[in-house]
Amino acid sequence: MAKKHSFIAIAGNIGAGKTTLTEFLSGHYKWQAFFENVDGNPYLSDFYEDMRRWSFNLQIYFLSKRFDHHQEMLSKNSGIIQDRTIYEDVEIFAKNLNDMGLMSDRDFQNYSKLFQSMEPFITPPTLLIYLRAQVPTLVKQIQKRGRDYENTIRIDYLERLNEYYEDWVQRYPHQKLIIDTDDLDFVGNDEDLGMVVSLIDKRLHGLFED
Numbered sequence: 001m002a003k004k005h006s007f008i009a010i011a012g013n014i015g016a017g018k019t020t021l022t023e024f025l026s027g028h029y030k031w032q033a034f035f036e037n038v039d040g041n042p043y044l045s046d047f048y049e050d051m052r053r054w055s056f057n058l059q060i061y062f063l064s065k066r067f068d069h070h071q072e073m074l075s076k077n078s079g080i081i082q083d084r085t086i087y088e089d090v091e092i093f094a095k096n097l098n099d100m101g102l103m104s105d106r107d108f109q110n111y112s113k114l115f116q117s118m119e120p121f122i123t124p125p126t127l128l129i130y131l132r133a134q135v136p137t138l139v140k141q142i143q144k145r146g147r148d149y150e151n152t153i154r155i156d157y158l159e160r161l162n163e164y165y166e167d168w169v170q171r172y173p174h175q176k177l178i179i180d181t182d183d184l185d186f187v188g189n190d191e192d193l194g195m196v197v198s199l200i201d202k203r204l205h206g207l208f209e210d
Contacts, residue, residue: 006031006079006080006126006127006204007073007079007080007082007123007125007126007127008025008031008079008080008081008082008125008126008127008129008200008204009081009082009084009085009125009127009128009129010022010025010081010082010083010084010129010131011084011085011087011088011128011129011130011131011165011169012084012130012131012132012133012165012181013131013133013138013158013161013162013165014138014142014150014153014158014161015133015137015138015139015140015141015142015145015158016131016132016133016137016138016141016181017131017133017141017181017186017187018036018083018084018131019035019036019083020186020187021129021131021186021196022035022081022082022083024186024193025081025197025200026081028197029079029081030079031078031079031080031081032076032078032079032080032081033080033081033082033083034069034072034073034080034081034082034083035083036083036084041058041061041062042061043057043058043061044058045148048150048153051097051102052101052102052103055094055097055102055103055107056103056104056107056111059089059093059094059097059103059111060111060114062089062093063086063089063090063111063114063115063118066084066085066086066089067086067118067121067122069082070086070121070122070123071121074123082125085125085128086115086118086122087168087172088165088168089115090111090112090115091164091168092161092164092165092168093161094108094111094112095108095164096160096161096164099160100160124174125174126175126204127175127176127177127200127203127204128172128174128175128176128177129176129177129179129200130165130169130176130177130178130179131179131181132165132166132178132179132180132181132182133180133181133182134162134182135155135158135159135162137181137182138158138162139155139158175203177199177200177203179196179199184196
């Protein structure tokens, strides 16, 4: 059994399986789950229709909600599991939008300064789990969940996000666990799910390091 007050965060690209794994681990460890606010997001549908117009609004919304979640999580006297981290907003999504010319340098600089002001109040997770998935796997999962606003996501957009994820995860300075999910089915295969739980338990108990 994992430590009582552990803070696990699940990171990964769109469609990597973060929410599914967060739901399972929450039930398995009897910990409170904090999910990314997707369905109630007032900007997401507009963003996928016009990324340049809505990129800054969307990223500020995500940053604000993620910071609120983070502060709420830190107040809990129990184990917690988070679906996507605040670091991903900054290191992956906002940076990619800026590099693609979909967020202006001025907006990105303001966004980055806001995060720098928040950073002293952010505690990194006990363990970061990165779900690595290639683009065909991501597309399959995105199509399976059938969200209309995700139908316009471009392949090259997912590819670029994967590149940013790989760069960020290699630089991430705290404890992490990378799980390749292309050949895993932790929804329908109990053996695969058991392997994932075993890896997490070992990492949380310090039985192996990076």
